Amino acid sequence: MRxxxxxxxxxxxxxxxxxxxxxxxxxxxxxxxxxxxxxxxPDFLGVGSALPxxxxxxxxxxxxxxVIPGMVLQKVVxxxxxxxxxxxxxxxxxxxxxxxxxxxxxxxxxxxxxxxxLLGHWPVLLGYAVxxxxxxxxxxGRESGPGPALCLLVPLGSLSAGAGLVTALxxxxxxxxxxxxxxxxLFALLLAGNAPWIFSGLLHVGEATSDARAATLFALHGxxxxxxxxxxxxxxxIWNAEVVPATRAGVLGVVMTVLIVVVAAAGFSRWLRExxxxxxxxxxxxxxxxxxxxxxxxxxxxxxxxxxSHVPAGGLLRDGSRLLALCLPLFIVLLAHGAHVLRAxxxxxAAALITAVxxxxxxIALMPDAAWGVSGDLAAVDFPDGYDxxxxxxxxxxxxxxxxxxVVVLPFSAYRAPTWNHGRKVLDPLPRFxxxxxxxxxxxxxxxxxxxxxxxxxxxxxxxxxxxxxxxRARALAELGIGFVVFDSSGPHDGLADGPDDRPGIAGDVIxxxxxxxxxxxxxxxxxxxxxxxxxxxxxxxxxxxxLVVVGSMGRVVRGRTRQV
Amino acid sequence: MNGIIGGIAALxxxxxxxxxxxxxxxxxxxxxxxxxxxxxxQPVIPYGSTD
Numbered sequence: 001m002r003x004x005x006x007x008x009x010x011x012x013x014x015x016x017x018x019x020x021x022x023x024x025x026x027x028x029x030x031x032x033x034x035x036x037x038x039x040x041x042p043d044f045l046g047v048g049s050a051l052p053x054x055x056x057x058x059x060x061x062x063x064x065x066x067v068i069p070g071m072v073l074q075k076v077v078x079x080x081x082x083x084x085x086x087x088x089x090x091x092x093x094x095x096x097x098x099x100x101x102x103x104x105x106x107x108x109x110x111x112x113x114x115x116x117x118l119l120g121h122w123p124v125l126l127g128y129a130v131x132x133x134x135x136x137x138x139x140x141g142r143e144s145g146p147g148p149a150l151c152l153l154v155p156l157g158s159l160s161a162g163a164g165l166v167t168a169l170x171x172x173x174x175x176x177x178x179x180x181x182x183x184x185x186l187f188a189l190l191l192a193g194n195a196p197w198i199f200s201g202l203l204h205v206g207e208a209t210s211d212a213r214a215a216t217l218f219a220l221h222g223x224x225x226x227x228x229x230x231x232x233x234x235x236x237x238i239w240n241a242e243v244v245p246a247t248r249a250g251v252l253g254v255v256m257t258v259l260i261v262v263v264a265a266a267g268f269s270r271w272l273r274e275x276x277x278x279x280x281x282x283x284x285x286x287x288x289x290x291x292x293x294x295x296x297x298x299x300x301x302x303x304x305x306x307x308x309s310h311v312p313a314g315g316l317l318r319d320g321s322r323l324l325a326l327c328l329p330l331f332i333v334l335l336a337h338g339a340h341v342l343r344a345x346x347x348x349x350a351a352a353l354i355t356a357v358x359x360x361x362x363x364i365a366l367m368p369d370a371a372w373g374v375s376g377d378l379a380a381v382d383f384p385d386g387y388d389x390x391x392x393x394x395x396x397x398x399x400x401x402x403x404x405x406x407v408v409v410l411p412f413s414a415y416r417a418p419t420w421n422h423g424r425k426v427l428d429p430l431p432r433f434x435x436x437x438x439x440x441x442x443x444x445x446x447x448x449x450x451x452x453x454x455x456x457x458x459x460x461x462x463x464x465x466x467x468x469x470x471x472x473r474a475r476a477l478a479e480l481g482i483g484f485v486v487f488d489s490s491g492p493h494d495g496l497a498d499g500p501d502d503r504p505g506i507a508g509d510v511i512x513x514x515x516x517x518x519x520x521x522x523x524x525x526x527x528x529x530x531x532x533x534x535x536x537x538x539x540x541x542x543x544x545x546x547x548l549v550v551v552g553s554m555g556r557v558v559r560g561r562t563r564q565v
Numbered sequence: 566m567n568g569i570i571g572g573i574a575a576l577x578x579x580x581x582x583x584x585x586x587x588x589x590x591x592x593x594x595x596x597x598x599x600x601x602x603x604x605x606x607q608p609v610i611p612y613g614s615t616d
Contacts, residue, residue, distance in 0.1 A: 030612075119613075221615055240613035351573075358578035365582040415610040425610060445611040 002097060009101045009360075010086025013108040014079050016364075017117075019372035022075055025380030028426040030243070030415075032120025034074040035383070038062040039435030046200025046538045047530045048437060050455040051208060051315075056196040056545060057123045057159040058432075071380075077122060081129040082108050088132030089328075093336035094274075098356035102339045103332055106260070107132075109363040111223070111236030111248055112324055114370045118243035118377060120427070121322075127163030128325045130156050131170055135329055138175030139279075145182050146175065146189050148555025151548050154193035161201070161316050164194040166325045169289065173282040174329075192544040199541030201313055203534050204454075210315035211452040212305035214444075219297035219304065220320035224249030226257060228298040232291050234260050235331070237298075237321045240446075242425075245369045256366040260335070263359070267337025275333060283330040290326030293317065381421050384490070386515030387433045393512045394434060394484055397521050405483015405525035407431055407438040408461055414441050418490035418516075430488050430517070439482065474507040474522050481528035483521065490516040 021027040026034050040062035046052040065073050086104035093103055107113075116124050130153050137149040154171065158164030168190045175186050191198070201208060218239045223231040226248075231237035234257035236248055247253060271280070297304045297320030308314040317323070339359050346352040369375045394407075409430050417425050431438035439461050442453030457480065464476035477485065485506045512519040 217615060239615055241616055242613050354578050358582060361582055413609045415612055417610050425612075445609050446613055447615055448611070 005097055006090030006100055006104050007083065007087045010083045010090070010104050010108060011079075013086055013105060013364075014082035016371050017082060017108065017114070017373075018075075018078060018378065020376065021078065021373045021378040021380055023380045024071065025382050026071055027074060027078070027378055027380050028421050028424070028429055029118055029378060030120040030240075030425055031427050032122055033427050033429045033432050034061070034070050035429065035433045036065075036070045038065055038070060038432060041435065041437050042530055043437045045542065046196055047203065047534045049457045050440070050442060051204050052161070052197050052200035054160070055200050056155075056542075059196070059542075060159060077126065078117075081122070081125045082113070085113070085125075085129035085132070088129065088136075089332045092132045092135060092332055095336055095340045096343070096356065098353075098360055099336055099339045099343065102356065102359040103336045105360055105363045106335050107328070107332060109367060109370060111231075111234065111238070111245070111367070112321070113235075114245055114367070114374055115236065115238040115240075115243045116322075118374055119238065119240060121160075123160035123163050124322060124325065126159055127157040127167055128328065130167065131325065131328050132332065134167060134170050135174050138171045138173075141175050141186070142177045146186050148552045148559060150175070150189060151193075151552025151555060154189060155545060155549055155552075158193045158197075161194075161197045161313075162319070162322050163325075164197060165316060166323065168194060169286060169326060170329065173286055174279070189548065192548040195541035195544040196538070197541075199537050203537055205312045207454045207456060208312035208315070209310060210308040210318060210454065212309035213449055214315070214318050214451045215297065215305035215308050216301040217446045217449060217451065218318045218320060219301045220294040221298070224253045225251065226253055229291075229295045230257055232294045232321065232324060232327075233257055235324055235327065237294060237324070239320065245367055245374060247367050247369050252366045256363065259362060259366065263338035263342065264331075264334035265338070266341045267334045267339070270337040270341055271334055274337065283333060286326045287330040290323045293323045294320045296320075377424070379422065379424075383429070383433060384420050384515045384517070386512065386517030387430060389512045389514040390430070390486060390517045390519045391434050393519060394436065394521075397484075397511055404436065405478070405522065406481055406528065407434055407436050407484045407486060408477065408482050409438065409440070409486045409488055410465075411488075412441050412462060412465060414444060416488070416490065420490060420516075428488075430486060434486075436484070439480075470505040470507040473505065474520075475524070477506070478522045478525045481526050483525040485520045485522065487518045487520070488516055489518075 015022065028034070038058065038061050040059060042048060043050065044055065044058040044062055046055040061070070061073065068076065086108040089107040090100035090104045093100055113125065113128070116128075134150070134153050134157060137147065137153060141147055141150055150171070154167060157167035171186065171190060176183055177186075220228045220232055220237045221239050221241070222228045223236045223244050226234075226236070228237050234253075236244070236253070238244065275283070297318070304318065308318045339356070342359065343352050343356045346355050364371070373379055409428055414427060415425050416428050417423050428440060431440055439455070439457045441458055441462075442455050443458065444451040444453070460480055461477065461482065464473055464480060467473045467476055485508070506520050506522070508520040508522045510518060511521050
């Protein structure tokens with residue numbers, strides 16, 4: 001029963017943090033877009049024209065939500081990630097129950113989790129949640145070889161390229177045995193778990209460089225009174241000030257960072273005594289990579305700018321604080337040892353107990369505005385009726401040539417702040433709600449600076465939209481393989497209206513006009529096909545990924561039966 | 566004696582936690598928020614801001 005306490009405590013923390021996000025509806029925040037039934041489409045498999053930023057996460061969700069409704073799946077993933085992070089960190093350390101619960105609180109209730117949650121980076125959070133469990137099974141696998149648990153955890157921790165990179169480094173650090181055959185198996189396992197985005201990335205290597213200006217904007221940033229390197233010590237320092245809790249900008253942010261440093265310092269000697277030399281080295285090296293890279297992006301943004309603009313896939317590293325997840329292994333063990341030592345130093349039993357309870361609760365007290373969906377910033381909403389109507393109408397529509405065509409949503413900009421989402425920013429959710437491939441504007445605006453996108457179809461579509469008449473626009477879009485233009489009036493106005501009703505000037509059949517949505521179907525749509533070689537390469541990546549999950553699942557079943565016998 | 570020390574510790578820890586929480590809640594509600602509601606009439610919704 002006692003072993004369930006860290007799970008129960010982590011559940012309380014997760015529920016308190018998510019709050020209204022767990023109500024019926026969909027949580028839509030910045031990059032987090034979940035819909036009732038995400039349709040699997042070629043782009044999600046990594047063969048579209050855009051960089052595979054949501055590979056394999058979108059495809060995995062599209063498959064899973066055939067079994068579990070998208071709304072429930074989103075809550076399971078978010079709640080499960082936070083509970084798993086807290087319980088996993090408690091399982092990773094030895095000590096009293098209160099010490100382990102204190103570690104759970106620090107791991108769940110910190111700026112990294114809150115800021116990434118608000119920014120909608122759920123695959124990063126899922127990868128973060130899997131890390132403690134990865135350490136446990138990778139360490140065990142050092143003796144016996146990688147087991148089925150690792151075959152399941154690696155894909156789970158690699159649902160985006162950034163998360164996959166962190167997962168791979170942690171598994172290599174803790175699982176590398178020095179025995180060639182075993183290490184090759186480990187390496188092959190990591191390659192298979194990350195194959196979808198790696199293979200798709202290779203197909204896009206020509207476009208896989210980013211705008212250098214992004215490096216400065218997405219670098220590690222200070223928070224309130226904390227300069228960037230100190231903010232990173234407390235797992236903060238995200239680039240986007242809009243998602244930083246207000247308390248982080250005040251004196252409490254400083255107090256929290258000081259507290260973390262003091263507790264970690266208190267545990268240093270015990271850490272040296274209790275942890276193996278090998279584990280200490282791995283923890284320190286991973287921490288140095290995570291914190292060091294974050295600080296490097298802040299201190300040398302010109303160098304990171306060169307990297308992301310010249311080296312294919314260098315853009316993976318442009319978000320400075322994302323790699324702070326690598327600090328987690330050392331963060332967990334130092335805080336555990338520190339909590340143990342601080343409690344032991346208090347001779348009086350009652351006072352020691354109060355100290356321990358205080359350490360369990362203090363992260364919440366120092367960042368109270370993270371509670372209840374980050375003070376209400378995370379809340380579930382429903383989609384407008386017009387979205388359903390658009391999906392149904394487009395399902396049954398074929399133009400005269402029999403071609404379906406892709407979708408373009410106007411206004412042609414990446415983000416929305418619709419009133420039905422209470423004005424909260426979100427990546428345009430409409431394309432994901434529909435069941436076709438789409439061209440989405442991947443240019444970003446940060447601090448009034450336009451960051452160039454990478455999708456080569458975006459400038460072509462923009463050029464077509466810039467033509468003088470509705471007929472010319474429609475013809476040019478159809479030639480680009482666009483079959484439907486959807487105008488969503490809950491998005492920002494783009495000035496493309498021909499008439500007084502603020503509707504897009506695109507010639508075609510209006511097949512839906514409901515709520516904020518108007519769908520125009522175009523005629524004479526050119527077909528767009530994926531090169532056969534691309535399909536084979538991406539297919540190989542997916543075969544490796546799915547194969548790994550199947551091997552892991554079968555291994556678990558076989559082991560379970562063997563134990564029963 | 567133990568009871569007195571425990572009481573003092575409880576007072577300090579509990580008082581500290583309570584003060585920090587109250588201070589945090591008040592400052593988060595009264596401070597300038599970086600997350601101002603976006604204006605839907607803007608031509609482009611910015612992804613974020615570093616300030």
